[in-house]
Amino acid sequence: xxxxxxxPVYVIGIxxxxxxxxxxxxxxxxxxxxxxxxxxxxxxxxxxxxxxxTGVTRLGMAVSRPMLRHLxxxxxxxxxxxxxxxxxxxxxxxxxxxxxxxVSDVVLAMGVDKPAPVQRAESLAGLPSLAGGHxxxxxxxxxxxxxxxxxxxxxxxxxxxxxVKNHRNGARNPFAHRRKERTPEEVLGDRPIAGHLTRxxxxxxxxxxxxxxxxxxxxxxxxxxxxxxxxxxxASAQRSEELYGPKSxxxxxxxxxxxxxxxxxxxxxxGVDVVELHDAFSIEExxxxxxMGLCGEGEAAGRxxxxxxxIGGRCAVSPSGGLLAMGHPVGPTGVGQIAEVTxxxxxxxxxxxxxxxxxxxxxxxxxxxVCIVHVLEAAVRDGAAR
Amino acid sequence: MAEPHPAARRAVIADRRPSGxxxxxxxxxTACGRAAFPAQDLGCERCGADGAALRPAALAGAGTVSxxxxxxxxxxxxxxxxxxxxxxxxxxGPFVHALLDGDGSPAPGTRVEAVAAGTDDDGGVxxxxxxLAERAAGGAE
Ligand SMILES: [Zn+2]
Numbered sequence: 001x002x003x004x005x006x007x008p009v010y011v012i013g014i015x016x017x018x019x020x021x022x023x024x025x026x027x028x029x030x031x032x033x034x035x036x037x038x039x040x041x042x043x044x045x046x047x048x049x050x051x052x053x054t055g056v057t058r059l060g061m062a063v064s065r066p067m068l069r070h071l072x073x074x075x076x077x078x079x080x081x082x083x084x085x086x087x088x089x090x091x092x093x094x095x096x097x098x099x100x101x102x103v104s105d106v107v108l109a110m111g112v113d114k115p116a117p118v119q120r121a122e123s124l125a126g127l128p129s130l131a132g133g134h135x136x137x138x139x140x141x142x143x144x145x146x147x148x149x150x151x152x153x154x155x156x157x158x159x160x161x162x163x164v165k166n167h168r169n170g171a172r173n174p175f176a177h178r179r180k181e182r183t184p185e186e187v188l189g190d191r192p193i194a195g196h197l198t199r200x201x202x203x204x205x206x207x208x209x210x211x212x213x214x215x216x217x218x219x220x221x222x223x224x225x226x227x228x229x230x231x232x233x234x235a236s237a238q239r240s241e242e243l244y245g246p247k248s249x250x251x252x253x254x255x256x257x258x259x260x261x262x263x264x265x266x267x268x269x270x271g272v273d274v275v276e277l278h279d280a281f282s283i284e285e286x287x288x289x290x291x292m293g294l295c296g297e298g299e300a301a302g303r304x305x306x307x308x309x310x311i312g313g314r315c316a317v318s319p320s321g322g323l324l325a326m327g328h329p330v331g332p333t334g335v336g337q338i339a340e341v342t343x344x345x346x347x348x349x350x351x352x353x354x355x356x357x358x359x360x361x362x363x364x365x366x367x368x369x370v371c372i373v374h375v376l377e378a379a380v381r382d383g384a385a386r
Numbered sequence: 387m388a389e390p391h392p393a394a395r396r397a398v399i400a401d402r403r404p405s406g407x408x409x410x411x412x413x414x415x416t417a418c419g420r421a422a423f424p425a426q427d428l429g430c431e432r433c434g435a436d437g438a439a440l441r442p443a444a445l446a447g448a449g450t451v452s453x454x455x456x457x458x459x460x461x462x463x464x465x466x467x468x469x470x471x472x473x474x475x476x477x478x479g480p481f482v483h484a485l486l487d488g489d490g491s492p493a494p495g496t497r498v499e500a501v502a503a504g505t506d507d508d509g510g511v512x513x514x515x516x517x518l519a520e521r522a523a524g525g526a527e
Contacts, residue, residue, distance in 0.1 A: 128399050128424045130410075130484040130514055133462045135471060142455035143473045143483070150453070150494040194471070195455030195491075243432060246452050246473065246481040 002264040003236045006100035010230040011376065012215045012223075013042025014339035019177040019208035019327035022115045027059055027207070031067040031112035034209035034332070038108070039071075042213045044223050046071040049213065050104040052078045053095050055088035055111035056331040058118050067112065084366030085278065087111060088210065089334030093236045093372060095214050105219035110211040111332030120367065137367075138202055141281035142195030144248050148283060149196070151298070156196040158301035160187040162282040163201045163324050165310060170321020172352040175336070177204045177327025201282035203323040210336035228379050231342045235375040237261035240368060248287060250278075253371040255291040258363065262293075265375035267359055269293035272315055274344045274360035276337035279322040285309075288363065289317060316354035319344060337362035338374065345378035399424070400447065400500060400511040407447035407499040408511055412480065414443040421445060423480040447500025447514070449476040454491045472516055474498060487515035 003009065015037025017030045031054075039046060054064045064078035083090040088111035095109035129135075145159055164184050170176035182200055190198035215223070220230055237260040244252040254277075262269060269292060277292075279285040286300040294315055295303045303309065309317040320326040320340035323333060341360035343349045362374045400408040412423040417435035423445055429436040453473040460467045470486035486492065487501050497519035504513035 125428075127426055130399065130482055131471065134457070134460070134465055134469065134485055135483045136460070136462070139455060139457055139471045140483075142457070143453040143471060146455050146491070147453035147473070147494060192458040194457045194459075246475050 003096065003100055004234050004264060004266070007102055008217050009096045009099045009214050009233045010217065010220055011212050011233065011338060011342045012220060012225045012230050013038040013040075013044065013213035014342050015039070015041055015211045016175040016336060016339055017209040018175045019206055019329050019332070019336070021177070021204070021206045023207060025207075027063070027112050027114050027209075028067040028070070030114075030207060030209040031110060031211075032070055034112070034211040035068070035071065035108065035110060038211035038213050042223075042225055044106070044213070044225070047074055048223060049074075049076060049106050049108050051076055051095070051098055052108040052110065053081050053091035054078070054331070055081050055083070055091035055109075055335060056113055057082055057084065057087055058113055058116040058330065063112065083370055083372075084368055085280070085328070085330060086334055086364040086366035086370050086372045087331050088336070089362065089364040089372035089374070090238070092212065092214075092335055092338055092374065093238060096233050096236055099214050099216050102216075106213065106215045106223070108211060108213055109335055109338075110209065111329075111335040112209040113329045113331030114207040115205055138194045138197060138281060141283050142193070142197050144287065145197060145283035146195050148287065152301070154286070154301045156188060157184060158305070159196060159282050159286065160184055160198070160201060161301070161304050162279065162285040163187045165304065166279060166285075166318050166322040166324040167200065169311060169319050169352055170325025172350070173321050173326055176321045176325050177206050177208070178321065178325040197281055197283070201324070203280045203328040205328050205330065208327065208329040208332050208336070210332035210339055212335055212338050212342065229346050230379055231345045232377050232379070233374060234267075234377050235261040235265035235373075237264060238370065238372045240370050249369055250284065250365045250371075251287040251291045253365060253369055254288050254363065257371040257373045258292045258361070261361065261373035261375050265377070267375060272359050272361055273357040274319060274341055274354050275315060275317045275363065276320060276322065276340050276360070277318060277363040278365045279318055279324050280328055282324065285317060285322070292361075292363070311352050311354055316344070316357070319349065319352045319354055334362065334364045334372065337364065338376070341376050345376055400502060400514045401444060402502060402509075402511060408502050408514065409444035410447050410476070410500065410514065412443050412445040412478070413440045415439060416441055421479045423476070423482055445476055445478040445480065448519070449474040449482075449498060449516070451492050451496040451498055452481075452494055454486065454493075456491050472498065474516060485515045487517040492518060
């Protein structure tokens with residue numbers, strides 16, 4: 001069953017702790033900052049929340065309660081969710097499902113994380129590989145960049161332009177890890193990492209927290225939340241990798257999952273005003289906007305150069321700064337995307353507001369590989385939520 | 387059953403041949419025909435057949451580069467940089483990531499062949515890299 005055919009689900013509150021480099025601050029304080037901000041934003045109390053999902057990858061077992069007990073022990077269900085980079089997106093999806101199904105009326109989806117060593121389960125599969133530990137995410141995306149440039153005649157500057165745009169957006173986001181505009185020369189001339197990717201074209205992985213509160217329409221009315229600020233979640237799609245041969249599995253997964261989400265929401269790619277996507281590496285944005293159908297294959301660099309994906313352009317891509325500038329603390333990242341899309345659809349994004357934004361999507365891929373896409377729609381202007 | 391020692395697992399990467407590039411030790415699924423690397427009996431990624439349905443298959447150590455990237459820095463323990471990573475479509479079908487035996491960044495479409503870059507005490511191949519086809523052929527003389 002499609003989410004849109006179930007009980008309507010609304011984002012009623014958002015909150016963040018700034019993404020930043022690793023500090024001595026315990027994760028509990030990071031997480032509580034985000035949750036309290038989300039409760040304040042929704043205008044509700046912790047005792048109104050009936051369930052909690054926490055996206056987290058590197059903090060060890062049983063993260064939620066040592067944090068959330070400081071809001072008052074209400075006995076609600078608490079569950080950790082791990083899905084690699086998409087952990088926060090999965091936490092949000094589960095919260096939406098729980099409300100849509102009528103199990104709960106008000107649910108918290110949050111993410112909190114801090115850098116720490118992590119083991120990938122795939123390395124425990126007992127299978128040999130030709131390159132082993134030499135191939136890490138930035139290697140894989142450097143290879144994809146090389147293939148993309150050869151196929152479409154794109155230049156290193158075309159790929160670096162993604163980072164220039166997203167650093168510019170991040171400079172306007174008080175919650176961003178990187179808050180500095182960068183020139184094309186700075187991006188291209190930064191420390192080389194792999195292939196044509198420089199350090200400023202690779203996302204910073206630090207600490208942070210993000211929280212959103214989702215609620216049913218009945219709860220919105222009962223709690224007296226402002227309908228005009230409630231953003232409806234009209235689709236939730238999640239898929240895992242199939243066999244794509246030498247094609248970029250992340251792009252193919254993105255193609256399938258975004259198509260499914262937009263079909264469920266009844267929205268055409270041309271109807272999307274705001275996109276937050278998984279730009280952990282600059283090349284990804286060019287591949288994903290094409291895979292999403294926001295432009296044709298091989299057109300992304302030209303469209304980007306023409307300003308179509310800028311704030312104020314045809315469709316603002318990563319107005320938060322994306323993973324490249326807002327950052328990628330992993331557990332919170334997917335939830336932070338929902339917070340940004342919600343802010344945009346409310347018209348509350350200040351100097352990074354996409355004018356007239358009505359429909360937004362949030363997209364994450366994660367190691368595995370998995371892909372999750374959500375579609376959100378603004379409340380209608382007369383104040384009645386859709 | 388105990389997991390094989392990592393060195394033993396790596397030793398199954400390739401079989402030497404009297405001449406030419408070593409074969410990669412892969413499998414072919416007797417249920418659906420899919421060729422895959424590395425060898426395993428856990429199950430076919432296309433159809434799910436497992437165990438004896440997955441027959442060992444020698445995959446030619448030859449293919450075509452689809453992408454290359456010089457890695458300038460790497461934090462992995464014991465991994466020196468720079469080195470060149472390759473994405474290769476093997477002639478027998480599977481798509482693999484491997485390392486270039488040499489410098490530079492070969493263009494997509496470049497032909498490459500496997501070379502045994504390391505062997506264990508018994509002469510088993512423990513590391514396979516790929517070299518430009520003309521160079522690998524020359525080196526085999
Ligand atoms: Zn099969």
